[in-house]
Every structure is written in structure tokens, then in C-alpha cells.
Amino acid sequence: MTEPLASTPMVIADRVVKSFGSHTVLKDISLTVNRGEVVCVIGPSGSGKSTFLRCINHLEKLDGGRLTVDGELIGYRQRGDKIYELKPKEAAAQRKDIGMVFQRFNLFPHLTVLENIMEAPLQVKRQSRAAASARALELLARVGLAEKAKAYPASLSGGQQQRVAIARALAMDPKLMLFDEPTSALDPELVGEVLDVMKQLAKDGMTMIVVTHEMGFAREVADSLVFMDGGVVVERGDPREVLTNPQQDRTKAFLSKVL
Amino acid sequence: METTGSSGQPERIVAIPLRHPVRNVVAVVIILIVVLFVVDAAFFRPAYDWPAVGKYIFDVRVSQAALVTIELTVLAMVGAIVLGTLLAVMRLSPNPVLKSVAWAYLWIFRGTPVYVQLVFWGLLATIYKTISVGVPFSSDVLFSWTTQDAISVFWLAVIGLALNEAAYMAEIVRAGMLSVDPGQSEASTALGMSWSQTMRRIIIPQSMRVIIPPTGNEVISMLKTTSLVTAVPLSTDLYTRTRDISAETFNPIPLLIVASIWYLFFTSLLMVGQYFLERRFARGSRFVDVGPGQENPTVLVGATPTAPVEAQPGTSTEGRSS
Numbered sequence: 001m002t003e004p005l006a007s008t009p010m011v012i013a014d015r016v017v018k019s020f021g022s023h024t025v026l027k028d029i030s031l032t033v034n035r036g037e038v039v040c041v042i043g044p045s046g047s048g049k050s051t052f053l054r055c056i057n058h059l060e061k062l063d064g065g066r067l068t069v070d071g072e073l074i075g076y077r078q079r080g081d082k083i084y085e086l087k088p089k090e091a092a093a094q095r096k097d098i099g100m101v102f103q104r105f106n107l108f109p110h111l112t113v114l115e116n117i118m119e120a121p122l123q124v125k126r127q128s129r130a131a132a133s134a135r136a137l138e139l140l141a142r143v144g145l146a147e148k149a150k151a152y153p154a155s156l157s158g159g160q161q162q163r164v165a166i167a168r169a170l171a172m173d174p175k176l177m178l179f180d181e182p183t184s185a186l187d188p189e190l191v192g193e194v195l196d197v198m199k200q201l202a203k204d205g206m207t208m209i210v211v212t213h214e215m216g217f218a219r220e221v222a223d224s225l226v227f228m229d230g231g232v233v234v235e236r237g238d239p240r241e242v243l244t245n246p247q248q249d250r251t252k253a254f255l256s257k258v259l
Numbered sequence: 260m261e262t263t264g265s266s267g268q269p270e271r272i273v274a275i276p277l278r279h280p281v282r283n284v285v286a287v288v289i290i291l292i293v294v295l296f297v298v299d300a301a302f303f304r305p306a307y308d309w310p311a312v313g314k315y316i317f318d319v320r321v322s323q324a325a326l327v328t329i330e331l332t333v334l335a336m337v338g339a340i341v342l343g344t345l346l347a348v349m350r351l352s353p354n355p356v357l358k359s360v361a362w363a364y365l366w367i368f369r370g371t372p373v374y375v376q377l378v379f380w381g382l383l384a385t386i387y388k389t390i391s392v393g394v395p396f397s398s399d400v401l402f403s404w405t406t407q408d409a410i411s412v413f414w415l416a417v418i419g420l421a422l423n424e425a426a427y428m429a430e431i432v433r434a435g436m437l438s439v440d441p442g443q444s445e446a447s448t449a450l451g452m453s454w455s456q457t458m459r460r461i462i463i464p465q466s467m468r469v470i471i472p473p474t475g476n477e478v479i480s481m482l483k484t485t486s487l488v489t490a491v492p493l494s495t496d497l498y499t500r501t502r503d504i505s506a507e508t509f510n511p512i513p514l515l516i517v518a519s520i521w522y523l524f525f526t527s528l529l530m531v532g533q534y535f536l537e538r539r540f541a542r543g544s545r546f547v548d549v550g551p552g553q554e555n556p557t558v559l560v561g562a563t564p565t566a567p568v569e570a571q572p573g574t575s576t577e578g579r580s581s
Contacts, residue, residue, distance in 0.1 A: 057449055088454060096451025106446035110464050120450035123460060165446075172450060 008071050010035045010176055010207045011056060017064030018051055025051045027231035029065070033176075033224075038208045040218035040239065043228035044254060049211045052228070053178050056209065057098040058091050069098060070175055096124050099169030103181040105161040107153040107168070113140065114149040117168045125172070132171075139167040143197050159190030163197050170201075177201065179210040215259060219243055227251045311513035315504065316520060324500035325521045331416060331485040331496060332525075336478055338421030343428025348458055350433055361429065368426035373419075377490035380419035383410070413495070416488040424481060431473045435466030475533035479526050497521055 011033040018026040025048045033039050041049045054060045055067060058075040067074045074094060077084045086094070108116050117136035121127040127135075140146050143163040153161055162182055169177060179198065183191040195217050202208055202221050212218060218225050218239045225239035227246075235242060235251045243259070246252045300307055315321055349361035368376070384406040391403040410418075439462050447457040486498035494503060501518040505511040 059445060059449060092448075092451050092453050095449055098449075100446075100449040102442060102446060104442055106440070106442040108443065108446070108461055108465075119460065120447075120452060123456050124451045168450070 009033060010037070010070055011209070012068045013052070013056075013065065014067070015065035016052070016055060016062055016067055018048075018055055018060055019063050025231055026055070029228075029231070029233055031226065031233060031236075033207060033209060035207055036205045037223045038202045038206075038210065038221055039224045039226060040222040041209065041211045041226045041228060042213065042215070042218065042254075043234075047228045048231045049228050050180050053100075053180050053209060053211055056176075056178055057095050057100055059100075069094070092124070096120070096172050097175050099172060099174035099177040101162070101165050101169055101177070101179045101182050103184050105153070105158070105165045105185070107161055107165055109153050111152075112149070113145065113151050113153065113156070113164050116153065116164060117171045120168070121171050136167070136171060139170050140164075142170075142200075143167045144193075157190055158186045159193045162186065162194045166194075166197055166201070175207065177206055177208045179208065179212070181211050181213065183212065183214055213258070215243060227254065229254070306512050307516065308510060308513040311508075311510060312516050312520075315501075315514060315517045318504075318517075320500060320504065321497070321517060321521070324495055324497045325525075327413075327495045327500075328482065328485050328497040328521075329525065331413075331420065331488065332478065332482045334417045335420035335424060335485075336481050338417065339424035339428045339477075339481075340474070342421065342425035344432050344463070346425060346429035347432035347436060350429065351436060353454065365426045365429060368423050369430075373423045373484060374487050374490050376423050377416065377419045377487055380415045381412070381491040383415060412491055412493045416485075416491045416493045416496075419491065420481065420484060420488070424477065424484075427477060428474070431477070432466070432470055434473075435468075435470035436462050438469045439465045472533070472537055475529065475536065478533075479529050482525055482529065483522060 009032045011031070013029050013031040016026055016029040017024065027048075029048070029052055031039075031052075041052070043049050051060060055062055056069065056074065061075060072094065075086055075091060077086060077090075107113075108119065111119060114133065114136050117139060118129075118132040121132040121135065122129065137146065137149060140149055143166055145160060145163055145167070148156060148160065148164070153164065156164065166182075182198070183194050186194065191214070195214065198208070198210070198217070199221050210217075210222070222239045224236060225242045226233055227235045227242065227248075227250075229250055235246060235248045237247075242251065243255065246255055301309065346361045346364060349357040350365075352358060387406050389403050389405050390409050391400050393400040436458075443461050443465065444457050447461045448454075452460070485496050488496050489499040489502075492499075494500065498518050501514040502511075505514040508514075
């Protein structure tokens with residue numbers, strides 16, 4: 001196994017294939033994401049964007065191709081020309097370095113905001129309660145919710161819940177953040193506060209892959225825009241470039257409907 | 260169109276309420292039938308033998324037997340809940356061996372009558388005469404008991420009831436765990452938590468709200484099922500004891516009434532307990548959630564009377580925060 005160099009890309013997807021039964025969702029996806037890069041993924045529903053995101057932290061098992069994060073093969077171990085499935089423990093160890101934010105927040109409703117953020121550092125990283133709590137409060141302040149530490153998720157607005165979910169993912173100090181339509185379940189007036197937190201995160205140099213329908217965000221923040229359809233990457237490029245002057249007909253058709 | 264004048268309040272509707280004449284007649288008829296039945300039972304049916312009911316209801320032998328019934332219920336339910344939770348977790352685990360073992364357990368213990376199972380437990384000492392602890396693959400025996408001395412009839416009854424009930428509790432717990440949004444285990448998996456951490460810390464605590472009400476039913480059901488322990492045969496429980504007394508007095512009816520009154524008394528207590536327990540666990544689903552260490556109990560009072568309002572993720576609840 002080679003040492004991951006600072007110059008190696010954070011994510012390399014090489015001809016990734018994923019099927020559910022007879023339905024092939026990802027046909028052949030190749031994509032490279034460099035360190036500190038923010039990649040936005042757009043495309044019609046059913047195009048495989050979310051599935052691709054879930055493959056990156058092995059919530060879905062790949063059926064074909066190779067996917068590496070920080071030089072490490074995800075979900076499998078390669079020895080010679082043989083590929084071995086990872087043990088659940090090893091797969092979990094890979095996931096702890098990859099943060100994920102879901103469309104429906106998925107906060108733990110039986111825990112307070114602070115406990116939500118502390119849960120994984122306590123259970124997975126075996127941090128001390130004091131250290132986890134201090135770090136959680138710091139992250140809450142960063143997403144502008146310091147005063148909500150003792151509140152339960154159900155008492156928060158959608159935008160606040162999503163900001164807590166981001167803080168919860170950051171508490172594990174991930175090297176990569178995955179966002180699966182983070183603003184799609186929000187009231188329009190609450191979208192801005194979540195995007196602001198994400199912009200700040202991008203500015204701080206976090207490597208991010210964002211599946212989104214927010215073209216404004218993509219244009220402003222993304223280093224690169226990917227358009228997916230039918231389980232393949234149709235077009236990739238500079239976001240302003242792709243949005244204003246798409247090269248492929250399929251991209252043109254999609255953008256004419258959403259812009 | 261003319262707009263209404265701005266003078267004062269809109270006119271209130273003063274309507275004559277809808278009458279329900281048939282309903283009243285039916286109620287009177289039902290009350291009459293009940294009164295007739297009670298009067299008839301109280302004065303004209305000597306077989307009920309009410310003086311004997313009064314005599315035996317607080318008889319020491321009966322109240323002791325009532326205590327045994329309660330002990331059986333509590334011990335069997337505790338065992339059933341622990342084993343049932345374990346079986347439910349096994350059935351939902353990704354491990355095919357654990358899954359099959361749990362399935363087979365359910366198949367056997369839910370598929371045969373509890374009475375038959377209790378008879379089997381009574382015959383344990385006939386089937387396995389001694390219980391020995393020895394060194395595997397050798398003839399050395401470290402400890403040995405005769406089964407009859409090692410396990411009393413009472414504990415055989417507890418084991419029999421608990422193992423049968425565990426099969427039902429397993430399904431209740433499993434239903435509770437399946438009721439938790441799959442996004443919950445996804446989120447905890449994505450955070451790097453293991454399957455057992457996810458179960459213990461995230462899924463089981465959230466499934467309690469769904470598990471508690473049917474478990475209350477199972478406790479009440481168990482209280483009544485203890486009357487079958489005569490199959491083991493254990494003879495110190497409420498029903499068997501009252502049967503034994505009536506066998507001496509040749510007067511079974513008043514003792515059946517005595518036993519029924521005691522069972523009803525206990526189930527009534529359990530129903531009250533269940534009511535408070537359900538109310539307590541429904542509280543977790545409210546907007547105003549008063550967790551441990553909160554110093555504002557008044558919020559709680561405002562939250563109790565109405566039915567729980569589920570917080571839908573994604574709906575704006577701005578300003579509802581405590």
C-alpha cells in the first residue's frame with residue numbers, strides 16, 4: 001500500500017458500477033476530487049447522484065470499479081490481484097473520517113443537540129466527556145447555535161436542525177464531507193442559513209461533495225460542477241461555464257428546465 | 260355586497276342542541292337489566308354464597324397465593340423482556356446464524372400452547388435427572404445436582420412462563436425497532452458507529468415509545484396466564500389455591516368469585532400503571548421536551564393534556580424552542 005501524498009486526490013472513482021437487483025443505478029462513473037476542492041453534483045432525480053454519494057462512504061456496496069478516499073480503497077482490501085471484503089469494524093473505521101449530511105437531517109431525536117454532536121466522538125473515538133463537550137460547544141458556536149445546546153432536535157427549525165447535523169459530522173474531524181441534498185427538505189426562507197455554514201466550511205478548505213439543486217450555491221462556491229444523468233457523468237467543468245454554456249444537449253435540456 | 264357593520268362582536272349562534280331520544284331509552288333499558296341482574300344475584304341465587312365470598316376474600320391462604328401470583332408475573336415478565344429483546348436484536352442482526360436461531364425459537368415457543376410447555380417443564384426432572392458441570396471431553400465431573408433439588412417447582416413455573424412470553428415480547432420489541440426511521444441507523448453508521456453501538460445507543464432507546472403500550476398488555480395477560488401453572492404442577496398460585504380450598508368445602512362458586520376479584524384488582528392496578536407509563540413515554544415526542552436536568556417543570560404541564568403532536572422533520576417550528 002502506498003503512502004497517501006498531499007498531492008494525491010482526495011476521492012478517485014474509477015469506473016464505479018452499482019446495481020439494485022436488475023436495475024443498474026450507476027453505469028460507469030469516473031470522477032476525481034482533489035484536496036480542498038468543492039464539487040457540486042446536479043442532475044434529475046433517479047440519475048444516481050445520491051447513490052454515488054452513498055457509495056463513497058460505503059453505505060452502499062460497489063458492484064464494479066474502484067473507489068478510493070485519501071488513497072484508501074473503500075469497502076475492500078486489495079492483496080495481489082484478489083479483493084477482500086472489509087470487516088464491519090474496518091468499514092466503520094473508514095466511515096469515521098468521512099462526514100455525511102442528509103436531506104432529512106437524521107438527528108437523534110432522543111438526545112439533546114449537544115448529546116447529538118458528542119455521541120460519535122464519545123462512542124467511536126472514545127474521547128473524554130469533557131473534551132467531546134468542549135469541541136461540541138465550539139462547533140455549535142461555529143454554526144451559530146451555541147444557545148441551543150440543551151434543546152431537543154424537535155424544538156428546532158429545519159434550518160437549525162441541518163446546521164446541528166453539519167456540526168455533528170464535523171465533530172469527527174472528517175477529511176471529506178458529503179452533502180446529500182442538504183437544503184431540499186427546508187422551507188425556502190431557511191435555505192440561506194444552511195448554505196452560509198457550508199460556504200464558510202468551503203472557505204476553510206474542507207473537501208466537499210455536494211449533491212444539490214441550488215444552482216446559485218454551485219455557481220458561487222463550487223470549484224467544479226458535475227452533471228449526472230442515467231448513471232453516468234454527462235458533463236463536468238467550471239460551474240459558471242457549465243451553467244451558462246453547457247456543451248451536451250442533455251445538460252442544456254436539464255438546465256433549461258431548472259434555471 | 261355589503262360588508263358587515265363594524266359595531267361590536269359578530270352575533271353568537273344560540274341553537275337548541277340536537278336531542279338523542281333513542282340513546283336515552285337504550286341507556287335506561289341497559290341500566291334496568293343490570294340492576295335486575297345484580298338484585299337477582301344478591302338475594303335470589305344462594306349458589307353465589309356471598310357470605311362465603313366475604314369470608315374467603317381476605318383469608319390468609321388466599322392473600323398469600325395472590326402474592327405468589329404477583330411474584331410469578333413480575334419474575335416471568337422481567338425474564339421475558341430481557342430474553343425477548345435479545346431475540347429481537349438477533350432477528351434483526353445481519354448475522355444469518357443468529358437470525359435463524361431466533362426464528363427457530365419463535366417458531367417453537369410461539370407455536371406450542373403455553374400449557375403444554377408448562378407440563379414439559381414439570382417433567383424436566385424426569386427427562387434430565389441430574390445437572391452436572393464437568394470438564395468437556397472427559398469424564399471428570401466438578402459439580403452435580405439432581406434436577407429436582409436444583410430447581411424448585413416455583414422456578415420451573417417462572418422459567419416456563421418467561422420462555423413462552425419471550426417469544427411474544429421478541430415480536431413486540433422487533434416491531435418497536437422497525438418503527439424507528441431507517442435514517443437513524445444510516446446517520447449513526449455514517450458517523451462510524453458499529454452495529455451494536457447503533458442498536459444500543461440509537462435504535463432501542465427510540466423504540467421504547469412503541470414497545471411500552473403492548474408490553475403493558477402482555478403484563479396483564481401474564482397475570483392471568485399464571486393460573487395455568489397448576490400444569491407444572493405449582494399449587495401455591497391464586498387460582499390453584501382457591502380451587503384447592505373449594506375442593507375441601509365442596510363450594511366452588513364463591514371461591515371462583517374470590518379469585519376473580521383478586522385478578523380484577525391486580526389488572527386494575529396494572530391498567531393505572533400503564534396509563535402513567537404511556538403518558539410518560541409519549542412525552543418524548545412533543546415539541547416541548549423537558550429532558551433531565553431542565554429546571555422548568557411548568558412547560559411540562561402545558562404539554563400534557565392534548566394528544567402528542569409529532570414533530571415532522573422539515574416543517575418549520577421556528578419559535579417553538581424552549
